[in-house]
Amino acid sequence: MEVVSPRTLEEALRLRAAEPGLMPIEGGTDVMVDLNFDRRRPVGLLNLNEVPELRGWSRDDGLLRIGASLTYAQVRQRPLADTLPALAEAARTVGSPQIQNRGTLGGNLGTASPAGDSLPPLLIERADVELASVRGVRTLALERFLLGPKRNALAADELIAGIRVRPSGARQTFMKVGPRNAMVIAVVSLALAVDREREELRAAYGSAGPVPGLVTASTGERETFPELVAAAAEPIDDLRGTAAYRRHALRVLVGRALERCWA
């Protein structure tokens, strides 16, 4: 199989436009599984690991720009971890140390799984996705980027360049329920923020609907919020758990997260 390794974003975008059959690859922790299981047979791979513009993160006047290549291991590190604490917590629960060293935020967005662990923490921070192509750059609210189970709004000639987010500074947390303590895809997950400044409660669930979903309410609605979130979710029965359990667990997690972030 052909592997093409562009050295600049511009070159990457040109290749993307010219050869839409090439599959972008960052850490490969989703791509390689798909190839091994013969779920996908791309003509070749577009290796983004050599593109410097996709690496690292920067802050400009309160606006964070996170490159698509940022790994979970990097997300866990300060000072970024202090700025986006729920995302850092989520990163700590991803797979195993090996997966955290390879797996990236860009890849998690690319896969757009209902169970993608970075997605709920980014949703409660109202993050935007930066999409680039030879035509230019556009940003899209994460909520609008996620279209369905493993479906996103990426156009055939676009690459995910990064994430833009203005950290709210709100107290926040991430919780994940799985059948064992490591290497699990969430049965259900939750990110929650208590935003005093905006008098807003924001919760986002994972693995409890076709896409991770954001639910908001005013801080005055604390009592009914667990129920509100549980009712908003659209879980299904699958190998990992039943819809009824997912809804129940979500209700419990929201209650606990509120308790943790209220003070």
Add this chain to the structure above:
Amino acid sequence: MARLIRTEKEVEGHYTEQWIVVDEDALDQWPAGPLQTVGKPAPRVDGRERARGEATYTADIQLPGMLHAAVLRSPHARARVRSLSLSSVLAAPGVRAVLEPGDSHVLTDEPGYHGAAVAAVAADTFAQARAALAQAAVEWEVLEPLLDPDQAVEKGSLVSEPNVSERGATERGVSEAEAVVEAEYRTQTVLHNSLETHQAVCVWESGRLDVYISTQFLWGVRATVAEQLELPPDKVRVVCNFMGGGFGSKNGPGEYTFIAAELARRTGRPVRCALTRREENLATGNRNSTIQRLTAGARSDGTLTVLKGDYVNSVGFEGWSPSTGGPMELLYACENVRVAEHGAKLNTPPNAAFRAPGFVEGTFGLECLMDELAARLDLDPLELRMRNYADSDLVDGRPFSSKNLLECYRRAQPHWARREEVRARSQGPWKHGMGLASQVWYGGGGPPSYAWVRVGSDGRVQVVTAMQDIGTGSRTAMAQIAAEELGLSLDRIEVSLGDTSRGPFASISAGSSTIPSMGPAVRSAAADAARQIVEIAAQRYHLEERVLSLRNGHIVSADGGSWPIEEITELLGEGQILGKGARGPNPTGMRTLTFGVQLAEVAVDIETGEVLVDRIVAIHDVGRVINPLGASSQVEGGIIQGIGHTLSEDRLLDPGTGTVLTQTLDAYKLPTIADVPEIVAEFVDRPDEHLTNLGSKGLGEPPIIPTSAAIANAIRDATGANVRSLPITREEMLRALRAAREREGLERTAETVGEVRSA
């Protein structure tokens, strides 16, 4: 001297009476307790080699010109092949040969389970073999599968006659009881998932077949392959130097060996048939699921008056019905016991022996039932068990060759005393509790088994026997035994094993039998060599043999003389001292069993249903412990595997079609290191004075037996909920909690009604 005797042979709980020729076991046992090498912790002699990737497993065997096989398996639980065309398979790149039903007895055109082997191909690479198989044109007639075990029993679809045994009179036992508990327990299907998948490499050379295979029984593979292929056994050589796990699923050659052998015969090339992880999860056996309908009755002081068990084993399309009722028959001094076991034949993948088959499942039911009884009688669970202690085997009235379960219970006391402290840790939704469960199992091994010992002029020793080390540390234990007998340090002993052409017959490594079967043979071979060294030394130093012995690398005399052993071995030049030894008979008229108890500390989140195991203490009685380090490894491994069985592992079938849904390690949840609690292993370490020259029993299986019941009992202690179904997923935990609340509600209403009435 060889002797002809009639003796019992036991593997995995099956006893058979047979004539055998055995050698006398004339050696006295060593004194109890740690010796020079035996009884002291020894790191694995092959640890470095294995950690560095230098050890050659079957998966590492590469032979010149070797081809790779892939197997076409039934995608249906029950089907008939209407037509099969392999012509495009044969034409695919790299393909050298194909096999279809009729070409080998292991291929079928009427598969009875998802994953049954139908056809096979050999190609230059494994990728080519797999790609070629995708070209197979098969037309299936899909048939209705039988999946419900109760329905199978009703219809008489059984793998064997029901096994019913009764002692005493259970009717009377029930009427004498002052408290009776009845409950239905269920255990799920779990998979061995050995790290090294099932595989063999076969190569024919001038009418001789070499089989490199990941196996637990070299000689069993040799015998089965020779018989099936109508070869004299000596024309089959079986090799397994290092082995990546079997847990009972690698006791025989499996279909892959016959596929590789036939493809190798047809192509004249070596052929590897190695299963993929998916195939490993489909078609290499499993611990079958069970339904257990149990009754226990006791007097108010806790004396058992009756135990009854009706068991349904979901054996699968083939296989055997394990002794799920065994623990009920063996563990307690109950006079009235009735056990009925049914092996349901279903259109599901066949079971295979899995680390104490039957007893793991049966102990979950029995030991949970005992705790439910203790709760009913308001008795301490440990007290209840001690009150019903069995001093002899009530199945056939034989004495135990040794039993130190009471000592295990005694050592459990200080841990058990922490119960209040553990419960007091409960906070908010997290409830803490402690539970225990007992263990009984076989593990005495038996003859025949042989070993040779070779001493060279450099005073180094090679133990030669065609046994296998399946990853349990047998090499190390055998080296320790030889070192002890010869008074040498461990680093002077080499163990050569793993090849039927390079040593005498050796026992299967299953049924916890390696140490108790092989250990005594190695010791007797070492003693034979030691005797010869002493004979030579006596002549060299003009002393009597009886005043000489071997210690610390020296020949020492009773009057204080001491000579390095090399002074004698040097005299050999190119010559060698050859010792030979054999496993002697088992004690007649006695029952040899292993025992133990485990205590679990758990925390349960009663809102989400999450169960965390904090700590497990395991106290086992397996006679003399050869290597305490190896022994605690076995305990840790067994408990971790037991935790998987208890909390997360579940082989799931599509209820409509009977196809296996969990074929990868992503879907099938083995415990990870993050799920492993603190594990404390203790051993009674008293030699069984009736059993062989070692007094050692096996430990491969005992540690997994009581784990699930200990955890379930701890959960009851923490929450009051009876978990009766494995695995205890969060949903199952919440269900049990709901049932407990409803029961409590009912009892409370009943009480109020009672109060109103009596008022």
